[in-house]
Amino acid sequence: xxxxxxxxxxxxxxxxxxxxxICFALINLAPYDAIDALTxxxxxxxxxxxxxxxxxxxxxxxxxxxxxxxxICRGEFGYSLLSHTKIKYDLMVRIPATIKLILPSxxxxxxxxxxxxxxxxxCRNRWQDKLIDGMCSVGLAVPTFWFAMIMMxxxxxxxxxxxxxxxxxxxxENSFTDYIRHFIxxxxxxxxxxxxxxxxxxxxxxxxxxxxxxxxxxxxxGASKYEILFKHVARNVLLPLVTKLGMALPMxxxxxxITESIFSWPGIGQYFLKSVDALDYPIVMDILVLSGSLVIIxxxxxxxxxxxxxxxxxxxx
Amino acid sequence: MSDKILEVKxxxxxFKSRGKLVQAVRGINIEVGRGEIVGIVGxxxxxxxxxxxAFTKLLPENAYIDADLIMSGGKNxxxxxxxxxxxxxGRDIAMIFQDPMTSLDPVITIGRQLExxxxxxxxxxxxxxxxxxxxxxxxxxxxxxQRCIKQYPHELSGGMRQRVLIGMAxxxxxxxxxxxxxxxxxxVTIQAQILDLIGDIVGEYGTSVILITHDLGVVAQTCMRVxxxxxxxxxxxxxxxxxxxxxxxxxxxxxLKAIPSIEMADGSRLKSIEGFPPSLTxxxxxxxxxxxxxxTMDICFKQIPDIKKYSSTHTSMCFLKGEDLKAAFxxxxxxx
Numbered sequence: 001x002x003x004x005x006x007x008x009x010x011x012x013x014x015x016x017x018x019x020x021x022i023c024f025a026l027i028n029l030a031p032y033d034a035i036d037a038l039t040x041x042x043x044x045x046x047x048x049x050x051x052x053x054x055x056x057x058x059x060x061x062x063x064x065x066x067x068x069x070x071x072i073c074r075g076e077f078g079y080s081l082l083s084h085t086k087i088k089y090d091l092m093v094r095i096p097a098t099i100k101l102i103l104p105s106x107x108x109x110x111x112x113x114x115x116x117x118x119x120x121x122x123c124r125n126r127w128q129d130k131l132i133d134g135m136c137s138v139g140l141a142v143p144t145f146w147f148a149m150i151m152m153x154x155x156x157x158x159x160x161x162x163x164x165x166x167x168x169x170x171x172x173e174n175s176f177t178d179y180i181r182h183f184i185x186x187x188x189x190x191x192x193x194x195x196x197x198x199x200x201x202x203x204x205x206x207x208x209x210x211x212x213x214x215x216x217x218x219x220x221x222g223a224s225k226y227e228i229l230f231k232h233v234a235r236n237v238l239l240p241l242v243t244k245l246g247m248a249l250p251m252x253x254x255x256x257x258i259t260e261s262i263f264s265w266p267g268i269g270q271y272f273l274k275s276v277d278a279l280d281y282p283i284v285m286d287i288l289v290l291s292g293s294l295v296i297i298x299x300x301x302x303x304x305x306x307x308x309x310x311x312x313x314x315x316x317x
Numbered sequence: 318m319s320d321k322i323l324e325v326k327x328x329x330x331x332f333k334s335r336g337k338l339v340q341a342v343r344g345i346n347i348e349v350g351r352g353e354i355v356g357i358v359g360x361x362x363x364x365x366x367x368x369x370x371a372f373t374k375l376l377p378e379n380a381y382i383d384a385d386l387i388m389s390g391g392k393n394x395x396x397x398x399x400x401x402x403x404x405x406x407g408r409d410i411a412m413i414f415q416d417p418m419t420s421l422d423p424v425i426t427i428g429r430q431l432e433x434x435x436x437x438x439x440x441x442x443x444x445x446x447x448x449x450x451x452x453x454x455x456x457x458x459x460x461x462x463q464r465c466i467k468q469y470p471h472e473l474s475g476g477m478r479q480r481v482l483i484g485m486a487x488x489x490x491x492x493x494x495x496x497x498x499x500x501x502x503x504x505v506t507i508q509a510q511i512l513d514l515i516g517d518i519v520g521e522y523g524t525s526v527i528l529i530t531h532d533l534g535v536v537a538q539t540c541m542r543v544x545x546x547x548x549x550x551x552x553x554x555x556x557x558x559x560x561x562x563x564x565x566x567x568x569x570x571x572x573l574k575a576i577p578s579i580e581m582a583d584g585s586r587l588k589s590i591e592g593f594p595p596s597l598t599x600x601x602x603x604x605x606x607x608x609x610x611x612x613t614m615d616i617c618f619k620q621i622p623d624i625k626k627y628s629s630t631h632t633s634m635c636f637l638k639g640e641d642l643k644a645a646f647x648x649x650x651x652x653x
Contacts, residue, residue: 213419220375220414221434221485222407231433232422239424311424311469 005304012296019292020072024065027281034281037081072289078282080275087286090271095253097167098267102255105187106248109194110241116195117202118237122229124207132199139196148189148262155185165264186263190256201244205237212236239310246302250294253287320351322493322525323372323410326386330364330371333379339597341367341380343549347527349493354519354526356540356557358533358572362594364549365529369495373410374402390492407438411486415498417478421470427454428466431485438489453484457514476507480514487518494519495527500535512539533576537561542630545569548595548605550621555631565625565633565642568606570649604635612637612645 035057039048052058056067071078077087120132156164163169163182172178209215210233218228248255257269264270268287275283307313330342342364349355357365371382372394387394390409397405406412414420422430431450435441441449447466454462457480470478479499486494496515500508516539519526528540536543536557543560545553545568553566564570571590592609595601601608607617614636622636635642 213414213416214422216375217412217414217420217482218422220373220406220412222403222405222438223433224403227437232425235424236422312471 001307004307008300008303012300015296016293019296020069020289021065023285023288023292024061024068027285028061030279030281032279032281034081037279037281068285072286077286080283081280082275082278087283090283091268091286091290094266094268094271097265098256098260098269099252101183101186101260101265101267102190102252105190106194106251106255108187109191109198110245112191113195113198113202114234114238114241117199118206118229118234120199120203121206121210122225122233124210129203133203136196136199136203139192140200142192144189144193145258145262147192148185148259151185151189152262167266186256186259186265189259189263193259198244202237202241205240206233209233209236239306242305242309243302246298246300246305247295249298249301250291253291253294321348322351322353322389323347323349323527324386324388325372325384328368328371328382328384328387330367330376331381331383332377333381337598340600341549341597342371343600345546345549345551347544347551349525349527351492351525352519352523353542354516354528354540356536356543357527357529357546358531358536358543359546360531360590360594362597363546364597365546366497368546369412369497369527369529372495373406373412374399375406375412407434407486407491408489409491410493410495411489411491412495412497413479413482413486413499416502417475417482418502420482421478423470425469426466427468427470427473427481431466431481431488434485435488449488450484453488454481456487456518457481457484458510459484475503476511479503479507479511483511483514483518487522487524490522491524493525493527495529497529498531499528500530500532508535509538515539533572545572548600549597550605550634552606552635553631553633555628555633559628559631563627563631563643564646565627565631565639566635567610567612567637567642567645569633570646571609571611574649 034055035048035052038051038055043051056064059067068078075088077091079085080087080090116132120129123129152164155161162185164185167179167182168175169178169182206229214232215228218232223231253268254272255269256265256267257273259265260267260269261273271283272287274280275287325345325347327344327346328342329340329344332339332341345364345368347355347357347368357369359365367376367380370376371380371384372387372389374382374394376382384395389405392405392409394402394405421427428447428450431453432443432446435446435449436443439446439449450466451462454465459465459477459480465473465477465481470481473481483499494515499515500511503511512535515526515528518524528535530536540557542556543554544551545560545566547568552568553560553564555565559565560569561573564573574588575590577587590609595605595608601618603616603618603620604610604622607613610617616636622634624632624634625639626632627639637645
């Protein structure tokens with residue numbers, strides 16, 4: 001088991017390197033000169049060249065890459081081109097804000113999906129299933145931003161029930177109720193956006209599990225439908241779902257780009273969108289590397305989780 | 318025979334599939350006495366599995382069961398609700414299936430699965446159930462029951478899993494055990510062991526057994542009575558001796574001839590029954606076997622023959638008279 005984990009981590013290292021190379025290369029290939037963000041039109045060429053020299057932009061690309069990589073490894077994420085603040089500090093404020101939004105919504109959606117999916121799967125083709133599956137279709141078809149704006153319009157603007165911008169009201173940063181009031185709408189939007197996909201997945205798993213022989217055997221031994229569903233099918237369905245949980249890890253960073261920017265939630269998605277807009281390339285690169293790494297870590301995590309929870313996988317190759 | 322564990326009269330089972338009606342079982346009578354082992358034989362698609370699943374109402378939702386009578390242990394099963402039926406399953410009628418590899422829940426230990434069944438059907442506590450589970454595993458010949466209860470199904474071989482399932486079935490001392498091709502998925506040496514095990518346990522507990530198989534060798538080895546099914550109907554029924562030594566139906570004869578024997582000459586071909594079983598969506602008006610039978614008469618295609626009685630245990634469904642059949646079969650050779 002330990003050997004397997006170590007092996008998987010070692011395998012992940014070259015992959016991470018590859019991600020940094022791709023990020024760096026893509027940004028370098030972009031038809032844009034980083035120097036433009038630092039200069040003003042009234043600077044002379046000599047001044048511009050001096051700045052270019054100072055920032056190391058005259059060095060060959062591989063040298064620049066190595067320098068950047070070294071800094072990242074030291075936890076030094078550089079400075080924003082626009083605000084000249086340390087990106088590290090920005091991230092340290094924004095990542096928790098995003099997690100506070102995404103984690104509860106994803107877990108809610110996950111739990112609801114298990115319940116709804118199992119119900120739909122076990123009542124296949126009956127009204128319960130048709131209702132749940134139909135709602136999923138609608139949910140999949142509705143764009144997040146549209147739904148978010150409808151909510152804002154009705155709950156925020158028309159009924160004036162909830163605030164629709166930001167995370168706190170200024171001056172009430174420590175009030176929990178104020179936070180919850182801000183939290184409800186983006187949370188609901190995210191739950192609704194995560195739910196249909198997960199529910200469908202659980203439903204499909206439940207349907208395939210219910211076709212298994214052991215279900216018939218359990219019935220032959222007098223088990224009721226509910227016993228079979230919750231004691232046997234649920235367990236077998238949860239195994240592949242664990243994988244989904246690991247894969248959802250990168251969502252903690254990039255899961256709510258649209259929702260965050262619509263609700264002006266001060267999270268990382270909004271930060272990312274703004275920096276892409278402004279071509280603040282150090283931030284773009286950092287976030288790309290971060291989410292790329294989380295994909296790898298998430299996969300690693302779900303593999304490890306899977307072999308802990310599934311008795312059939314003991315010593316995977 | 319006086320003490321009937323199961324009595325079924327004119328059982329019919331239909332499936333509705335894409336607007337078509339599939340007549341899987343078209344009116345059969347079956348009786349099982351206490352401690353009796355009854356074999357049901359027939360080709361694939363003859364309706365044998367469907368018939369026994371109908372006894373326990375384990376058919377898919379598109380199945381319709383119609384019968385005059387299904388009695389088990391003094392209860393008429395036709396009038397039971399699904400809830401009451403659950404109490405029959407596992408307690409009165411237990412069932413083991415064809416493929417032991419997929420019959421156990423893969424993510425729960427053997428011990429827990431056995432305990433669950435015991436707790437559910439006998440209402441004992443966990444502790445007692447665990448002790449009982451151990452005892453059952455020992456009884457069905459699992460070498461290390463202590464270790465086995467902590468194992469997951471994938472850690473056992475097919476034969477071992479079938480033993481576990483037999484143990485599970487017998488843990489609640491059912492009156493009737495239905496074994497739906499219990500050895501088809503196992504290799505021949507294991508097959509013999511499993512059949513012996515079933516035979517032994519039946520002797521010990523006095524459980525009746527319905528054994529479904531398409532292997533006549535298995536029938537000869539284990540059963541007391543045989544029911545030959547074809548096209549959703551019972552073609553012939555009798556004791557093992559009657560069926561094997563004085564078959565009274567051309568289909569039974571054809572099956573018997575298809576058994577390969579060791580004395581067969583080198584290079585001789587295996588005998589088979591030419592043609593295919595009839596379509597059950599559109600069953601023939603006459604005898605279902607008429608198309609493939611070598612003794613067909615005109616009447617065979619027009620109506621289903623009546624059941625003829627040859628002894629108190631031996632019945633057959635064929636237009637040919639007893640003497641004619643005997644004369645026709647006199648020259649046939651097959652491994653008895």
